[in-house]
Amino acid sequence: MGNPKTMKVNVRVIAATNRNLEQAIEKKEFREDLFYRLNVFPVVCPPLRDRKEDIPLLVKHFCQKHEGKIGVKIKDVPKKVMDGLMTYDWPGNIRELENAIERAIVLGTTDHILADDLPEAVVEFQAHMAGDSGSNYHEQVVQMKRKMIIDAVKQTNGNYTAAARLLNLHPNYLHRLIRNLNLKDELK
Numbered sequence: 001m002g003n004p005k006t007m008k009v010n011v012r013v014i015a016a017t018n019r020n021l022e023q024a025i026e027k028k029e030f031r032e033d034l035f036y037r038l039n040v041f042p043v044v045c046p047p048l049r050d051r052k053e054d055i056p057l058l059v060k061h062f063c064q065k066h067e068g069k070i071g072v073k074i075k076d077v078p079k080k081v082m083d084g085l086m087t088y089d090w091p092g093n094i095r096e097l098e099n100a101i102e103r104a105i106v107l108g109t110t111d112h113i114l115a116d117d118l119p120e121a122v123v124e125f126q127a128h129m130a131g132d133s134g135s136n137y138h139e140q141v142v143q144m145k146r147k148m149i150i151d152a153v154k155q156t157n158g159n160y161t162a163a164a165r166l167l168n169l170h171p172n173y174l175h176r177l178i179r180n181l182n183l184k185d186e187l188k
Contacts, residue, residue, distance in 0.1 A: 013038065048090040048097060055086050058094065062101040063113070070105050077113040084115060084126035091176060125180055146181050149174070153187050 015038050024030035048054065059082065063074040077085075090096050104117035115123055124145075127138035148167065156162035164174040178184060 048093045052086050055097065056082060058097055059085060059101055059113075062098045063105065065098075066102045066105050070102075072105055072108070073111060074105060074108075074113060075111040081113055081115050081118070084118075084122065084129075087129050088122050088125050089180065091180075121180065142181065145177065146183060149177060149181070149183060150186065158187070 019030075021030050021035050021039075025032045025035055048058075056077075059077055063077070067074050085097070085100075092099075100119050100122055101113070103119060104113045107117045108114060115126065120141075123138050124142045127136065127142055149163070152163040152166045153160065156166060160174060160178075161171050164171040167174065169177075178187065
């Protein structure tokens with residue numbers, strides 16, 4: 001029902017988006033008046049891939065946050081593992097990094113974060129960037145994925161949507177794989 005008396009309130013609205021709202025306004029996908037009501041003090045936070053120097057501090061923070069919940073004390077993140085974390089593009093941003101660290105703590109059998117405890121995408125990206133030429137399991141998996149994607153795109157005459165269907169993948173995931181595996185130039 002509500003109260004017939006007017007009550008004064010003091011509130012602040014904090015809104016966040018990963019979209020370019022100026023472009024959305026031009027495309028009539030976002031209300032211009034709402035934009036100007038919300039756009040009092042914009043705070044731009046670049047994606048994690050553009051501020052790799054934050055990763056070691058975030059990894060330490062997430063280790064401390066999750067080791068208490070899980071009941072494990074993490075003593076170290078080896079340099080090679082940290083280097084791998086810093087080379088990955090983190091398309092899921094900080095949430096993906098946090099989930100990767102939590103997973104490593106849950107799956108880990110030591111008091112160190114090991115590469116094999118990290119999500120497959122991170123480990124395979126690191127193996128690909130190291131260029132081990134098929135000398136280990138993860139690099140062989142990367143090479144097989146590359147071959148399958150290249151073959152599917154060739155078979156569909158460059159049609160990524162059809163290639164994704166052929167591979168039984170969502171088209172967005174295929175595009176992500178192409179980017180992560182550095183296949184753009186090879187597929188042109």
